[in-house]
Amino acid sequence: MTAGSIRRFLAGSGGIVVGTAVMNVCTFGFTIVAAGILDTASYGAFFALLNLLMVVSVVNMGLQATAARRIVADPGAVDVVERSILRVGYATSLAVGGALLVLSPAVTWLLQLDSVVPALVLAALAVPTTMMGAQVGILQGEKRWPELSWVYVLAGVPRIAGLALLWLHPGESVALFGSGLGYVAPVVLGWWVLRRPRHTHGTGPVTAEPVEDSSPWPVLREALHSAQALLAFFALANVDIVVARHVMGEHDSGLYAVGLLVAKIMLYLPQFVVIVMFPSLATAHERRRAVVRGTGAILALGAACTLGVVLLAGVAADLLRSEKLAAVAGHLWLFAVLGTLLSIIQLLVYATLARRGRFSIALVWLALAACVAAGATTSTPTGLLTVMISTSAVLTALLVATSLRADAGSVGSGDDGSVGGVVPAAPHTD
Structure with missing residues (x-):
């Protein structure tokens, strides 16, 4: 395989394969190594917290599915759809984090945790986790595979630093925080690559107004249905x-x-x-x-x-x-x-x-x-x-x-x- 063919592979959907592979290796590598560092009880609590964060991330996934579907359905009004999705994403991420903050005592009881601290860490991580969904959905809908590949790479690599923290301070709160480092860097990159929305995309006609209503409330309703x-x-x-x-x-x-x-x-x-x-x-x-x-x-x-x-x-x-x-x-x-x-x-x-x-x-x-x-x-x-x-x-x-x-x-x-x-x-x- 020549260097040019490798570049073409990585610039297309092949880059997604590599990016998600890096993310999954780092993510599950963190979890596997954590199993050897934590005692059985602490690991069970950490894994339960991680699973609850995955459940909370349905809002992330709802935003992602909504953004990608709307951009595919209306490629001539990408800039309008982007702005609407990002506004809804910022507001929703803060709302989800605030809700989990209020519910932290209930989370502590549900997962039989020793203190409320892990639940507070969970609430903080929910903010970048949710915002990442809006950014990924836009990149996915526009088929911007190289940028999306780097988002997935950055969703995994920072967890290596999280392992160093866990090694120094074993505990479910530190484990959750270390794993959650993989949600912050992708949001920063997503903000950078989407700071200027595209004006047209794909082969669809350029329209003055989107085919679908892209004001915040319809977008939010669809995102909540998907969520x-x-x-x-x-x-x-x-x-x-x-x-x-x-x-x-x-x-x-x-x-x-x-x-x-x-x-x-x-x-x-x-x-x-x-x-x-x-x-x-x-x-x-x-x-x-x-x-x-x-x-x-x-x-x-x-x-x-x-x-x-x-x-x-x-x-x-x-x-x-x-x-x-x-x-x-x-x-x-x-x-x-x-x-x-x-x-x-x-x-x-x-x-x-x-x-x-x-x-x-x-x-x-x-x-x-x-x-x-x-x-x-x-x-x-x-x-x-x-x-x-x-x-x-x-x-x-x-x-x-x-x-x-x-x-x-x-x-x-x-x-x-x-x-x-x-x-x-x-x-x-x-």
Whole structure:
């Protein structure tokens, strides 16, 4: 491969693959190393806080999905859409951080924390986490892959400094703060590259006014609708650690958290698929093919990685000299299966948001309720893992069938009500 071809690869969607890989390696490397530094109880508390931050980040994801969809739908009014999204992003990030500050005593009780300090750190990190969503959505919608790649790189590398802090001062608060360093640098870069909005983008016509209403309130409403949909997904993906801390002892819930590292890696490893595919998911005549290709890519990657976990789990436990990892090594491949299923569900949820669907989101909420109800009856890590895999497998099958059926009529025909192959402004059912 020549230097020129490498540059072209990195300047395109290939840069997203590299950027998300760097982010995931640093993020999960931090979490894995933290498992060796913290005691079992502190690590369980840290992992629960991290999962709650992921749930809170649904607002981030809602802003991202809204920004990307609106820019794809209205490429002739990018500057108007950008300004509106950024205004909503700044206001929403402060509101989310303030709400978590007020709710910090409740968070302390929910996660059974020893003090309110970790909950306060959580509230502070929610501000840059939320703002990052608006910036990433704009870059994603405009397909500005090089800038977006650097945002993802900066979402990972600062966590290396966080490990140094954790080594000096072990504890769940420092661990959360060290991990959260990866949310600050990307926001600074995002502000820099978006300080002057683009005036036109893509092949769409240049319009004096946007096709969709891009004033703050409609944007906020769509972002909140997307956020509640993503809340259902991220609550489903993270509810098991909360259930574990209530139905198991500290030791068993800590071991379950160690196993969940593999599930989270498998959930976020194919993240580049969702990022690159979303503009196609937001275009009616490309959506069905994007769903099929995206699902196939995640399945292939998941199968390869699950095989790797089967072969290397014991070796990794020996190399890291981790008793906690050795205790769950025999079940790690099941966590890999769970993470793969959740990654496919994530792609299908974004496909639903791209077409403004509703029925599929109701299925995710029902699956969440089923996991909570069935999980509450378990008392062991294996029992809870069985509940999560079974529910996720059924949900995946239902979402695939629903998505393909909903998109079948729009292939090449635009009979979903779209204009020029772009999703309509008004939401519709699946």
